[in-house]
Amino acid sequence: MNLKIFLQLLFLAGFSAVTQSNNIQGVVVDSEGAVPFAKVWLKGSDHYAISELNGGFNISEVPNGIYILEISSSSHQKFIDTLNIDSDLDLKSIRLNSLDLELGEVVVTGTMKSVSISRSPVKIELITKEFFKTNPVNSVIEALETVNGVQEQVNCGVCGTNDIHINGMEGPYTLVLIDGMPIVSGLASTYGFNGIPTSLIERVEIIKGPSSTLYGTEAVGGVINIITKTPGESTGFEVDLRGSTHGQFNGSLAYSTKLSKKLGSIFGADYYYNQKMYDENNDNFTDFPLNNRLSLFNKWQLTNLKQEEVLNLAVRYYTEERFGGTMQWNKLFLGSDSVYGEHVKTDRIELIGNYFFPTKKRNLKLSFSANTHDQDSHYGDVNYKADQQVFFTNLIWNKTIGKRNDLLLGYTNNFQLYKDNSSAMVSEQTFVPGIFAQDEFAWTDELILLGGLRLDYHLKHGLIFSPRLSLKKNFGAYTTFRFNYGNGFRQVRLFTEDHAFLTGASDVLIKDELRPERSHNVTFNFNHTYNRFGYGNFDVDLFYTYFLNKITPDYNTDPDLIIYDNLNGYGITRGVSFAVNHKFKIPLRTRIGITIQDVFQMTSTENIEESTRMSQLFAPVFSGIFNLSYEVKKMRLKLNYTGKVIGPQFLPTYNAPFERPERSPWFTLQNFQITKASKTHWETYFGVKNIFNYTQDSPLVDPGNPYSKDFDTSYAYGPLETRRFYLGLRFSL
Numbered sequence: 174m175n176l177k178i179f180l181q182l183l184f185l186a187g188f189s190a191v192t193q194s195n196n197i198q199g200v201v202v203d204s205e206g207a208v209p210f211a212k213v214w215l216k217g218s219d220h221y222a223i224s225e226l227n228g229g230f231n232i233s234e235v236p237n238g239i240y241i242l243e244i245s246s247s248s249h250q251k252f253i254d255t256l257n258i259d260s261d262l263d264l265k266s267i268r269l270n271s272l273d274l275e276l277g278e279v280v281v282t283g284t285m286k287s288v289s290i291s292r293s294p295v296k297i298e299l300i301t302k303e304f305f306k307t308n309p310v311n312s313v314i315e316a317l318e319t320v321n322g323v324q325e326q327v328n329c330g331v332c333g334t335n336d337i338h339i340n341g342m343e344g345p346y347t348l349v350l351i352d353g354m355p356i357v358s359g360l361a362s363t364y365g366f367n368g369i370p371t372s373l374i375e376r377v378e379i380i381k382g383p384s385s386t387l388y389g390t391e392a393v394g395g396v397i398n399i400i401t402k403t404p405g406e407s408t409g410f411e412v413d414l415r416g417s418t419h420g421q422f423n424g425s426l427a428y429s430t431k432l433s434k435k436l437g438s439i440f441g442a443d444y445y446y447n448q449k450m451y452d453e454n455n456d457n458f459t460d461f462p463l464n465n466r467l468s469l470f471n472k473w474q475l476t477n478l479k480q481e482e483v484l485n486l487a488v489r490y491y492t493e494e495r496f497g498g499t500m501q502w503n504k505l506f507l508g509s510d511s512v513y514g515e516h517v518k519t520d521r522i523e524l525i526g527n528y529f530f531p532t533k534k535r536n537l538k539l540s541f542s543a544n545t546h547d548q549d550s551h552y553g554d555v556n557y558k559a560d561q562q563v564f565f566t567n568l569i570w571n572k573t574i575g576k577r578n579d580l581l582l583g584y585t586n587n588f589q590l591y592k593d594n595s596s597a598m599v600s601e602q603t604f605v606p607g608i609f610a611q612d613e614f615a616w617t618d619e620l621i622l623l624g625g626l627r628l629d630y631h632l633k634h635g636l637i638f639s640p641r642l643s644l645k646k647n648f649g650a651y652t653t654f655r656f657n658y659g660n661g662f663r664q665v666r667l668f669t670e671d672h673a674f675l676t677g678a679s680d681v682l683i684k685d686e687l688r689p690e691r692s693h694n695v696t697f698n699f700n701h702t703y704n705r706f707g708y709g710n711f712d713v714d715l716f717y718t719y720f721l722n723k724i725t726p727d728y729n730t731d732p733d734l735i736i737y738d739n740l741n742g743y744g745i746t747r748g749v750s751f752a753v754n755h756k757f758k759i760p761l762r763t764r765i766g767i768t769i770q771d772v773f774q775m776t777s778t779e780n781i782e783e784s785t786r787m788s789q790l791f792a793p794v795f796s797g798i799f800n801l802s803y804e805v806k807k808m809r810l811k812l813n814y815t816g817k818v819i820g821p822q823f824l825p826t827y828n829a830p831f832e833r834p835e836r837s838p839w840f841t842l843q844n845f846q847i848t849k850a851s852k853t854h855w856e857t858y859f860g861v862k863n864i865f866n867y868t869q870d871s872p873l874v875d876p877g878n879p880y881s882k883d884f885d886t887s888y889a890y891g892p893l894e895t896r897r898f899y900l901g902l903r904f905s906l
Contacts, residue, residue: 199264210289216241245650282378282398294645300377307813321766327889330872331497332515333462341772341792342394350398354542372425373441386641393661404437415901420449456871462497510554513879517550540567559593579613619647651702661692709755720744742776760804795820809850816843856903866896
């Protein structure tokens with residue numbers, strides 16, 4: 174073979190090799206926009222890609238040939254087509270038919286990274302902004318109790334303090350975040366939770382079970398992350414006005430603007446007013462507190478030329494004046510020892526921000542927050558003033574190693590200042606630095622392992638270690654199994670959460686060096702999407718939590734002391750939950766959830782060898798939620814019916830002559846709303862809350878003597894507000 178022929182053959186071989194290596198690109202979309210995290214696969218080959226946040230994908234080095242293109246996403250119907258590939262191919266936009274089950278929604282709470290619900294190794298539950306329109310609420314807490322296994326608990330039947338129980342775990346064990354920052358904690362967890370404006374909420378992400386590896390202290394029972402709207406994704410102008418037959422008025426507005434290609438801003442205001450006294454249970458106390466509340470919010474976002482976020486900065490101001498007490502009370506009796514009332518004035522400022530360092534891969538981010546909370550309150554003739562500041566920073570670095578490893582490292586600082594004028598004259602400073610590491614490893618396309626560990630240093634408790642382990646296994650495109658183990662811890666913050674010392678005890682005694690509260694949680698989750706009688710998906714969860722070192726107050730040993738000590742024993746939370754989300758072929762959608770749980774603690778004393786079992790108060794064995802939505806498109810009409818069913822709960826016990834039932838009855842709370850949209854930008858809605866008008870008896874013990882030692886406000890297990898109707902008007906442009 175001469176040299177000329179050899180060179181020709183070499184050229185042809187090289188040319189053939191080049192032409193056999195093709196790139197395929199495109200964008201996966203649905204009727205709402207981009208579809209991220211969809212698997213784009215040339216079936217029967219090793220060539221595949223996962224669509225990015227913008228829906229884009231690229232498959233490289235594909236040989237010539239005929240292939241079956243399959244695109245799968247648990248939130249969409251599967252797409253299948255035949256491709257004859259002999260050159261680079263741009264498929265443009267490939268449209269999927271959405272199953273509208275929210276499984277494709279992008280969330281961040283489970284792993285601190287953007288991922289769809291279906292792809293997340295940690296189970297995430299979601300409340301969307303659309304829900305707040307179909308079931309208007311006066312606070313975020315009221316919305317959260319529509320989630321399966323989540324319960325609102327009123328802690329004071331006079332001033333209306335409330336918190337959230339997740340799978341039976343008490344309120345202080347749930348960490349509340351705003352845009353990923355631990356804003357609502359300590360003193361703010363008593364009243365500050367209610368003042369978050371729902372008009373500026375994009376979505377609420379909920380994790381059940383410990384998440385201390387990523388979020389540190391307080392993430393023992395679960396995490397609630399409230400994600401606010403961003404300027405680039407919000408309606409330009411929106412107003413929502415609502416009034417009820419109980420004299421309650423709520424008004425909110427949001428305005429979003431783009432000041433330049435790189436800079437945008439959103440402003441929001443929320444005002445709630447209620448000054449009409451009701452006493453339907455005839456105990457001479459207001460059934461629910463009067464309120465005058467204002468929340469102002471402003472968020473700025475700076476992007477680069479690629480419209481990628483560089484900096485966001487948000488500030489919120491919240492002020493509230495609330496009252497609960499006897500029907501004869503007015504402000505002239507503030508601090509009175511003759512006419513009882515509880516008056517609480519709260520002022521709060523929050524700052525939240527994120528900055529992406531200008532690295533090539535945008536993989537280094539600083540998150541920060543600061544807040545100051547001032548409370549000036551009167552509980553009868555006791556004046557309680559408290560002030561708290563919290564400063565938090567979180568430096569996060571993530572790196573993708575190869576195609577299968579996603580590493581995340583972080584360093585946090587949590588600094589808190591607290592002081593009050595109580596009888597204990599508390600003044601506390603806590604500084605807790607921490608480091609954490611997390612690795613997400615895709616063992617195969619169907620199997621994902623997530624491991625993490627965290628190390629915090631507390632001045633009193635020393636080093637605190639918190640690991641986590643998650644496993645996610647896909648069986649096809651529509652069936653998923655998840656296993657999660659998490660270890661949670663909570664540092665001691667006695668006086669920001671327990672206000673019982675306001676009853677007049679002169680001293681506080683910490684019996685021993687208090688150990689941090691700890692928990693170990695195991696959760697199994699099974700999820701399946703199906704196509705029958707329409708389409709839907711169902712969830713099954715098994716959960717088990719072992720809890721130890723619980724800190725409990727003792728008021729009985731010495732009437733002049735409040736004695737705090739760790740529980741000599743352990744606590745157990747275990748149960749199972751079921752949920753179905755189904756959309757029929759007609760425009761009818763239903764959601765049903767059931768949780769069955771057993772929550773108790775085992776305690777022992779020096780004189781008794783056997784442990785004593787005590788059931789957790791206000792932890793119903795059975796709870797259920799449901800939602801029905803029907804749409805008449807031709808009439809632009811939407812009907813929404815929501816409700817919950819609560820089974821018996823163990824309740825506090827009292828000595829004679831103030832005995833009360835030790836278990837609550839079954840009850841249901843149900844709401845209905847009808848929404849009519851106009852041809853322009855208006856919506857009118859009308860609804861009724863507590864349709865069957867169920868309320869419990871008075872939550873107060875010895876209400877005729879509110880200054881006595883027997884007076885108690887904690888016997889609240891059910892609705893305190895009777896049936897009311899509301900009418901609202903919504904405008905968006």
